[in-house]
Amino acid sequence: MVSGNPASAPAKESLQQTEHAKNFLPPSKHGSQYGIIKNQAFLPGTAKTIHTRMWNPQGENVETVGRGDGVEKRLNSREDVHSVSNSQNRFPFLENLGFPQLPHPLLLRRRTIIIKHALKIRRSTMRIHINTQELNAGISTVIKALSVRTTVSILEGIYLEASNGWLLLRCTDLSLQIETNVAATVQEEGAIVLPGRLFSEMVRRLPGEMTFIDVKKGTATIESGSFKTTLQGEDAEGFHTMSTVTREHIIKMKCDAFKNMIRQCIFAAAQDDAKPILAGALLEQHEGDLSLVALDGYRLAMRMERIPGGMLADRSAVIPARSLLEISKILPDSDQEFDMIFSKTHVMIDLSHTNITARLMDGEFIKYKQILPDGHKTRVRVNRQELMSGIDRVALMAREGKSNLIKFTFTSDKLTIAANSELGRSHEEIAVDAMGEDIEIAFNAKYFTDVLRVLDEDELYLDMNNNISPCVVRPVQGSAFYYLILPVRLFSGM
């Protein structure tokens, strides 16, 4: 096991190692122009690796790979800074100490070293000054993964860990974990778990510009302006942290593009537990293409994007729709690039100061490609907005019936949308441009509006074969999306 891969180890053994590892943190090195943007535990006494990415004074990334050996020694941070900045990203002080510099096989085109020091964080003590607004922003980010109504009461807390000028905040429900780093003036390093809901609502209302947090013997004193509170914390050792994601595969994506992929896809994931794997979405990389697919047995949504960078190997993973939703809420609306780091069991979204780790779903995803129709006998070009508001109006009547059924009648230049219930009958005509056979086909109104609502295009193609095979919604240009909606069989009298 010593040199084995923790991701492939049996779950129980892996958890024990992680528990053990929490007593140690990577060596700390930073100066005024330096920032550790990721803190990850590593495994003392084994050859497991940890990564600590830093900025050097030139703004370049310096990546270090640490190997745990259980030795606890704290490096002087001022010395580290000078060593790094005086030596063009080399660490001569380590070489002087006898540690060889080796390239690491998992890191491509990056300079790596092995370091052998670990720092033991003093638990249940801490003293920091922090900007209230930044603290609040950090808590708002991590609180999305806070456990609610759990039997593991410590997971209803927020994990705080202060070291090296940063306060690390972390929440997890063991399926999703969000952690973020907020700059802080750290007078004493340490960690504690505070009651999540109460602490977050308090911080949202703190009156002072700065907040002082002082933890002694498991009790946190929080002062801001005229307000002061003491909060009973829980020992940070008891917090369950999700295991570190080994860097088996990395996909680079742009934030706004991935946010859109999620928004335009996950609504089609199953809401019930009939087939658990369908509560997730399949992320597939094939060369430079990335696709996200969700389906629930009645409709399928697929979004495609080109990958701007990262590894080119093929890879697929099923991510819970709920985790994707929280990821999309945290991703900024910019075209900034970020890394998705995959192990066999987890994915980690690396947004510099914020990391989101989601457990992947076990099992095979549905082999959806075999249900995609080959061609079409009718292709209709429609205005998305007109179709959506037409369905919206007619569907009110359909909603009164139990089936929520709307009927489309396509002729060469006209679409008639109709619905009826015991309260009456509605219909609306909209102009379309149809090629191929006339067709009468019925759908659950919700499945159509779900698709039309998330799209931004003015015009769409609807491709159909007959009224018992699925309708495909495609872009007029390109192939960024592909939606498939199963029709409802029509009986006479509709």
Next chain:
Amino acid sequence: MVSGNPASAPAKESLQQTEHAKNFLPPSKHGSQYGIIKNQAFLPGTAKTIHTRMWNPQGENVETVGRGDGVEKRLNSREDVHSVSNSQNRFPFLENLGFPQLPHPLLLRRRTIIIKHALKIRRSTMRIHINTQELNAGISTVIKALSVRTTVSILEGIYLEASNGWLLLRCTDLSLQIETNVAATVQEEGAIVLPGRLFSEMVRRLPGEMTFIDVKKGTATIESGSFKTTLQGEDAEGFHTMSTVTREHIIKMKCDAFKNMIRQCIFAAAQDDAKPILAGALLEQHEGDLSLVALDGYRLAMRMERIPGGMLADRSAVIPARSLLEISKILPDSDQEFDMIFSKTHVMIDLSHTNITARLMDGEFIKYKQILPDGHKTRVRVNRQELMSGIDRVALMAREGKSNLIKFTFTSDKLTIAANSELGRSHEEIAVDAMGEDIEIAFNAKYFTDVLRVLDEDELYLDMNNNISPCVVRPVQGSAFYYLILPVRLFSGM
């Protein structure tokens, strides 16, 4: 009974009369510059009166009082218009027909006549053109009184009645009734009841600028732009209309002032049914002063305003808090005046095009005046915003305890707000200006924030005697409001 007062008659008999009356409507008179702004049924064969207020071409109000005699005769509206406009608000055509002009005792300083004609509305037919946006605004107003989850299914509908260039919309849950008139081009007069929720949601989405409603044999066809629907209606005869409010007492108020009175008072009304009368608020007129009082056994809220006009007799009535809330939502934010018309059992808010009728609550209101404290031993001047946000922060901790208890410690220049629970202890200090004895007193945090939240003043007085008698919240100037909050008895250890 023939000449009796319907309000004082036994409920059953009164209802039968009203049912009968619904076959008749007051005579209709209007031209392009005329508008009937209130349609009320009257009782044929009795001396009961009805009121129809109109505008004449000079923009003056013309008020007519009708007396039912069961004779059905329809007046020619063109003739009426000319008669009125040519005769300085007299109705010579009625005098010619042999009807004397008499002043009515209930109408002060107003010219009144008695007319003897009634029009039978043809039920379940109607044909109108109406502006979609105005129709939608009208429905949004009346829908607030729509019955939900009622056993009387027709009350889940909206009553529509077209006549004389107006569409009357009406909803009621028999405790509250809202009706409004929307200008319409009426091609055929009539009435129908349409499914409330479905019709309102449809109208909100209608695509055309104008909407055409055609009712035949109880089925409404609604067309707007490219959209068309048929709705199964219910016979308007079956709709329950609340009985007409006899004009026993009238209070004139400004819309924005009454809206504020409601907002700053009804939060203190009881939420439970332990004492049903406390689910209402007491409206009291004493000469030119109007007060609104609500209390729930733990706190009391009282708002006072001067009345700009109306009758000067003393009067009091208990109005359900829920009805007041809906009234406040409909009242515009302007200082325009409106009439509150009281009978023994009902109040009607007359907003020209819109009428709101609420059933008054039976029984005596609590004799609250005897619980108001006489003086105070401590008077504290506080900044409302500082006190509110201080309580807000400290109350988060109080909320974790079961009692939601916060403790105030007043000294001459400082208020300390404190709360504790098993999770910890919070406190905050704010500067105040206190006169009299130092005091330590505890409250349910919610009762204090409820008061502070609805007020607009920068500074307030808190008047107290000791920690087991109520705290009074008053304005620094004037006497527009008076809040009383009962303390919670302090035990040692707080």
